[in-house]
Amino acid sequence: MTKSSFWKLINTYWKDMNNDLLLESDSKERFDFNKSLLKDVLKIHQSEKENGLENIIKDIDTKSLRGKISGCYSYKDLYFLDDNCDYYFVGDIHSDAFILEHLLDSIEFFEKVDKKLPFKVVFLGDYVDRGKNHLKTLNILLLLKKHFPENIYLLMGNHDIGKIENGEVTLYLKKVEEDMDYFYIYLNHLHQNHKDFDDELLDLYMTFMNTLNVAAFILTDKVTIKAVHGGIPRPLDDQFFYISDYGQLTDLTLDHEETRIRDCILWSDPSIQDKKTPHTGKRFKFYEDQLINYLKHMNIDLVVRGHQAIEMGHLPLFDKIHTIFSSGYVNKGDENINTDTAYDFIPPKVLHLDVKKGLPLKVLDIKLNNH
Numbered sequence: 534m535t536k537s538s539f540w541k542l543i544n545t546y547w548k549d550m551n552n553d554l555l556l557e558s559d560s561k562e563r564f565d566f567n568k569s570l571l572k573d574v575l576k577i578h579q580s581e582k583e584n585g586l587e588n589i590i591k592d593i594d595t596k597s598l599r600g601k602i603s604g605c606y607s608y609k610d611l612y613f614l615d616d617n618c619d620y621y622f623v624g625d626i627h628s629d630a631f632i633l634e635h636l637l638d639s640i641e642f643f644e645k646v647d648k649k650l651p652f653k654v655v656f657l658g659d660y661v662d663r664g665k666n667h668l669k670t671l672n673i674l675l676l677l678k679k680h681f682p683e684n685i686y687l688l689m690g691n692h693d694i695g696k697i698e699n700g701e702v703t704l705y706l707k708k709v710e711e712d713m714d715y716f717y718i719y720l721n722h723l724h725q726n727h728k729d730f731d732d733e734l735l736d737l738y739m740t741f742m743n744t745l746n747v748a749a750f751i752l753t754d755k756v757t758i759k760a761v762h763g764g765i766p767r768p769l770d771d772q773f774f775y776i777s778d779y780g781q782l783t784d785l786t787l788d789h790e791e792t793r794i795r796d797c798i799l800w801s802d803p804s805i806q807d808k809k810t811p812h813t814g815k816r817f818k819f820y821e822d823q824l825i826n827y828l829k830h831m832n833i834d835l836v837v838r839g840h841q842a843i844e845m846g847h848l849p850l851f852d853k854i855h856t857i858f859s860s861g862y863v864n865k866g867d868e869n870i871n872t873d874t875a876y877d878f879i880p881p882k883v884l885h886l887d888v889k890k891g892l893p894l895k896v897l898d899i900k901l902n903n904h
């Protein structure tokens with residue numbers, strides 16, 4: 534699929550549409566387009582998961598995987614990607630469809646695809662909530678995964694999971710407001726108010742979001758990276774010996790502070806404070822020595838994550854963890870022309886691993902006419 538046919542298809546359904554407008558208009562064609570895309574991508578995700586690593590995984594050490602896998606594998610909701618190619622990491626998008634077009638331009642996505650250059654784009658989750666274009670954002674991501682399954686990898690963020698049952702919305706967020714800027718509240722509204730937004734479509738959305746993989750281990754010749762939305766599991770006496778299988782990272786069982794281990798890696802944040810504050814719950818802070826112990830335990834070099842709306846769009850800490858945020862302003866002259874974003878104070882960024890050069894990662898701007 535070419536760049537122009539890609540955007541032509543998106544514009545057929547989504548030109549000038551946003552959360553507010555969709556509520557009033559006839560949308561059967563849009564809903565049907567969504568349905569078929571969701572079905573196609575769920576099939577792709579299913580086939581990735583069937584391509585499992587069960588026979589190869591022995592322990593938690595990434596070293597044991599070297600030379601044994603090739604391409605993309607999935608094991609217990611984790612990706613293992615060992616293609617020795619360039620990687621791009623995209624932080625939180627938050628229903629900002631506008632940024633996706635400029636982001637793909639900034640990394641010359643379609644040009645690279647045309648030239649058959651090997652590369653992968655890893656999205657770190659939080660696709661929905663807050664911004665102005667939930668469904669268009671998801672449509673773009675789904676269309677990308679459908680047509681470029683080996684270039685696009687979609688991880689789960691804490692905003693992406695939720696549940697709607699008999700008209701009741703359950704979110705895993707602190708605040709639940711009756712606000713259309715929350716994706717699941719919006720979905721529930723569509724389901725209850727549009728005859729063409731049927732049970733099947735609602736179920737497809739929930740299945741897609743709730744079955745996304747939770748982290749990706751990227752193994753290139755020079756560097757091993759864990760990509761994830763939040764961070765690391767909760768330290769136990771600053772250590773991680775209780776994690777002895779990769780699968781535990783995505784476990785829904787509780788850790789020693791009564792929190793699902795999966796939720797810890799979706800929510801936790803690095804901290805530069807000297808004094809450790811003991812934290813229970815999902816959004817705990819972890820410190821430099823704990824991060825170093827975790828990297829050693831897993832035999833990885835670096836964590837790349839999103840989750841925090843960093844003022845500059847990018848923040849490296851301890852030389853070992855990068856926070857990246859990818860929604861924000863796109864200026865024309867001095868004026869922001871991105872009306873989809875809820876973060877019009879952030880310069881959005883993307884991270885690039887140039888496989889030939891290795892570290893450090895390069896920080897790319899997302900802006901108008903980047904090339």
Ligand SMILES: [Mn+2]
Pocket residue numbers: 659690691692762839840841
């Ligand atoms: Mn988040």
